[in-house]
Amino acid sequence: MALPRLAPxxxxxxxxxxxxxxxxxMAALHEASHPDHPDTPLLxxxxxxxxxxxxxxxxxxxxELMILPRLSGPHVPRFVAACGFEAQPYLVMxxxxxxxxxxxxxxxxxxxxxxxxxxxxxxxxxxxxxxxxVVHLDIKPSNILRRPDGRxxxxxxxxxxxxxxxxxxxxxxxxxxxxxxYMAPExxxxxxxxxxxxxxxxxxLMYFFVTGERPFGDPQRLSGLKRRLWRDPHPPRALRPDCxxxxxxxxxxxxxVDPERRHPSAAQLAFDLAHPAQVPLTPRxxxxxxxxxxxxxxxxxxxxxxxxxxxxxxxxxxxxAPILAxxxxxxxxxxxxxxxxxxxxxxxxTLPGARLACLHVLRQNLVTPDSGLDSEGRNRHAVSLARxxxxxxxxxxxxxxxTYHVLEAVSVAAALLEYVTVNPVDHIVLGARxxxxxxxWLGSVSAELAEKAPCSVSVVRPRRTGPExxx
Amino acid sequence: xxxxxxxxxxxNRQACEACLRHAEGQAVDRYVFLGDLVGYxxxxxxxxxxxxxxxxxxxxxxxxxxxxxxxxxxxxxxAGMTGHAAAAALWHHQRLSAEDRAFLAGLxxxxxxxxxxxxxxxxxxxARWTYVTDAExxxxxxxxxxxxxxxxxxxxxxxxxxxxxxxxxxxxxxxxGVAVPLLRARRWLAVMGSVGQPRDGDPAACYAVLDxxxxxxxxxxxxxxxxxxxxxxxxxxxPERLASRLLEGx
Numbered sequence: 001m002a003l004p005r006l007a008p009x010x011x012x013x014x015x016x017x018x019x020x021x022x023x024x025x026m027a028a029l030h031e032a033s034h035p036d037h038p039d040t041p042l043l044x045x046x047x048x049x050x051x052x053x054x055x056x057x058x059x060x061x062x063x064e065l066m067i068l069p070r071l072s073g074p075h076v077p078r079f080v081a082a083c084g085f086e087a088q089p090y091l092v093m094x095x096x097x098x099x100x101x102x103x104x105x106x107x108x109x110x111x112x113x114x115x116x117x118x119x120x121x122x123x124x125x126x127x128x129x130x131x132x133x134v135v136h137l138d139i140k141p142s143n144i145l146r147r148p149d150g151r152x153x154x155x156x157x158x159x160x161x162x163x164x165x166x167x168x169x170x171x172x173x174x175x176x177x178x179x180x181x182y183m184a185p186e187x188x189x190x191x192x193x194x195x196x197x198x199x200x201x202x203x204x205l206m207y208f209f210v211t212g213e214r215p216f217g218d219p220q221r222l223s224g225l226k227r228r229l230w231r232d233p234h235p236p237r238a239l240r241p242d243c244x245x246x247x248x249x250x251x252x253x254x255x256x257v258d259p260e261r262r263h264p265s266a267a268q269l270a271f272d273l274a275h276p277a278q279v280p281l282t283p284r285x286x287x288x289x290x291x292x293x294x295x296x297x298x299x300x301x302x303x304x305x306x307x308x309x310x311x312x313x314x315x316x317x318x319x320x321a322p323i324l325a326x327x328x329x330x331x332x333x334x335x336x337x338x339x340x341x342x343x344x345x346x347x348x349x350t351l352p353g354a355r356l357a358c359l360h361v362l363r364q365n366l367v368t369p370d371s372g373l374d375s376e377g378r379n380r381h382a383v384s385l386a387r388x389x390x391x392x393x394x395x396x397x398x399x400x401x402x403t404y405h406v407l408e409a410v411s412v413a414a415a416l417l418e419y420v421t422v423n424p425v426d427h428i429v430l431g432a433r434x435x436x437x438x439x440x441w442l443g444s445v446s447a448e449l450a451e452k453a454p455c456s457v458s459v460v461r462p463r464r465t466g467p468e469x470x471x
Numbered sequence: 472x473x474x475x476x477x478x479x480x481x482x483n484r485q486a487c488e489a490c491l492r493h494a495e496g497q498a499v500d501r502y503v504f505l506g507d508l509v510g511y512x513x514x515x516x517x518x519x520x521x522x523x524x525x526x527x528x529x530x531x532x533x534x535x536x537x538x539x540x541x542x543x544x545x546x547x548x549x550a551g552m553t554g555h556a557a558a559a560a561l562w563h564h565q566r567l568s569a570e571d572r573a574f575l576a577g578l579x580x581x582x583x584x585x586x587x588x589x590x591x592x593x594x595x596x597x598a599r600w601t602y603v604t605d606a607e608x609x610x611x612x613x614x615x616x617x618x619x620x621x622x623x624x625x626x627x628x629x630x631x632x633x634x635x636x637x638x639x640x641x642x643x644x645x646x647x648g649v650a651v652p653l654l655r656a657r658r659w660l661a662v663m664g665s666v667g668q669p670r671d672g673d674p675a676a677c678y679a680v681l682d683x684x685x686x687x688x689x690x691x692x693x694x695x696x697x698x699x700x701x702x703x704x705x706x707x708x709x710p711e712r713l714a715s716r717l718l719e720g721x
Contacts, residue, residue, distance in 0.1 A: 055636060055637045056637060058636035058637070059635050059636050059637060062635075062636060062654050062656075062657075065652075065654065066654070084654050084655050084656045085636070085654075085655075085656035086655040086656045164649045165643075165649075165651060165652070166631060166633060166641045166651065167643075168636075168639075168641050170641070171635060171637075171639035171640070171641060172635075172637065172639065
């Protein structure tokens with residue numbers, strides 16, 4: 001089915017084609033306009049269907065037709081209109097007024113701090129996508145755009161998988177579809193649908209940006225693609241000594257062959273990138289060179305050393321690996337702290353991939369600036385941190401599942417609200433105020449959080465035993 | 472046009488009422504009864520009366536096709552049926568009026584509306600009552616058919632088959648309540664679940680809403696009083712297995 005190339009000025013269902021912006025292997029992208037959408041810059045995508053071209057391009061366009069209208073939020077282009085192959089096919093969406101990350105490839109390497117900040121933005125966008133049941137499966141610089149306000153937009157869902165819709169691409173993997181340098185090992189093996197495949201691709205991107213080298217090159221054959229299943233890349237610090245150990249830790253964790261060893265969710269990856277000081281350093285951080293030939297040979301030839309890939313489903317993986325926050329008043333009585341700990345322990349017990357952020361807000365005096373020292377001259381910040389760690393110790397969480405944060409703010413509620421908004425927290429747990437602490441902070445705080453937080457809020461209150469405590 | 476499609480009601484009044492009530496909130500234009508109105512359950516008269524009333528609705532006459540149980544009950548001929556199915560079919564045959572029996576036996580095997588082909592069993596040969604239970608049968612049906620979309624029942628478990636642009640067969644188990652887009656340029660075979668006797672492990676009644684303008688189909692699961700339906704089957708003296716399976720969805 002060969003259709004004529006469409007020139008600017010052509011009208012499709014009222015959409016007027018503007019200048020050609022890009023002609024790719026699968027589709028042409030034009031600016032577009034429509035009298036009903038006078039204020040929205042539009043982009044129209046028209047699939048290429050010349051004789052002899054890969055027919056999977058048609059399937060890929062149809063996957064995007066199915067997925068894009070079902071996505072929402074600032075991290076995807078807004079869907080406007082579409083037509084399938086029953087007539088001249090096209091897809092109209094919001095045109096993002098910003099460039100992709102592709103031009104940055106001309107100016108590599110980039111400073112590590114910039115790469116981490118960018119990586120965190122992309123991870124936030126992936127988190128938003130995964131929560132909508134979609135795994136992108138083609139994360140690379142040209143598919144990542146930035147809005148003028150810096151927010152990241154993911155484009156091109158032609159290879160994506162929606163775990164509640166039929167996967168028309170699943171039957172097409174006589175060759176794995178994706179972009180060779182960025183493709184996760186499980187994707188190379190034909191598995192479509194693990195959200196952690198996107199974390200691998202983002203790890204490749206961060207590695208490339210920070211070192212100027214692609215961790216697995218740009219293989220052109222399947223055998224070259226499969227090499228990443230057994231051959232580890234040079235650690236970033238070997239190529240770029242000023243890459244901090246925490247960033248090497250994060251990047252190499254993204255590049256783990258077994259998805260189970262990567263971050264359990266994009267939200268958790270975003271969290272680590274935003275809190276460098278809290279990233280627990282494992283031997284990955286200190287790695288100075290690649291594995292020796294003995295280890296590589298074992299991975300390559302011993303079938304038992306190969307990871308077994310399974311598909312968790314985008315939203316399911318997300319729901320098993322939430323970020324839980326607990327707000328503690330470290331001056332609170334031990335009994336109440338114990339009740340809070342018991343509640344958190346019960347939640348964590350059911351969620352093996354969850355991580356916990358322990359928060360305490362140090363109230364700052366609005367009128368007179370705080371010295372940061374209490375009456376005995378101790379550093380209040382350090383004391384609060386020690387108390388948070390003391391509170392969490394009985395939970396027995398491994399280092400990579402718990403972090404501690406002392407926030408300083410005038411308003412406790414505002415500080416907690418900002419924290420759970422900026423960080424992709426799924427659930428915050430806090431204690432109810434106790435009678436003895438009446439008018440201390442938690443009374444109005446829990447009400448305000450319950451009303452305004454973009455996540456679940458649990459308020460823990462030890463069972464009152466008698467009416468006298470009602471006072 | 473929005474169709475509510477109810478397949479394999481099997482004389483289960485409680486399940487049918489729950490689905491019809493649910494469909495009232497779905498802005499439905501027309502009802503489709505995809506065969507096997509009767510058989511197995513305790514309320515054949517109620518179901519047949521309800522369907523005949525909706526068929527006679529001048530504003531939006533329902534579409535109805537014949538299932539194998541409708542044929543057996545209508546004709547009083549249970550050849551080829553298993554013991555439990557035959558026992559219930561004979562009981563229904565005796566219980567229904569001659570007019571109702573003639574109505575069931577005279578239903579068409581297939582109907583078409585809005586470019587959609589409605590049939591109870593395998594669309595490739597509706598009178599053979601073949602179960603579309605695997606990809607091979609689905610592929611044969613899709614390749615032999617001409618409609619953009621075919622809806623069938625008979626299997627009692629929801630499923631969607633589609634032929635991709637590269638003629639590969641995609642098989643998909645729809646998630647409840649999630650609208651599935653059905654690309655206009657491809658061919659689709661949508662297997663409805665069962666209203667009155669689900670067999671996919673979920674005892675909730677299953678029906679679907681098809682929106683031909685949006686080209687989307689949504690399979691809904693509707694919880695209902697299965698214990699009452701089972702009690703009715705026991706009270707009628709029908710085989711115990713027909714009652715207990717409603718509670719298990721098997």
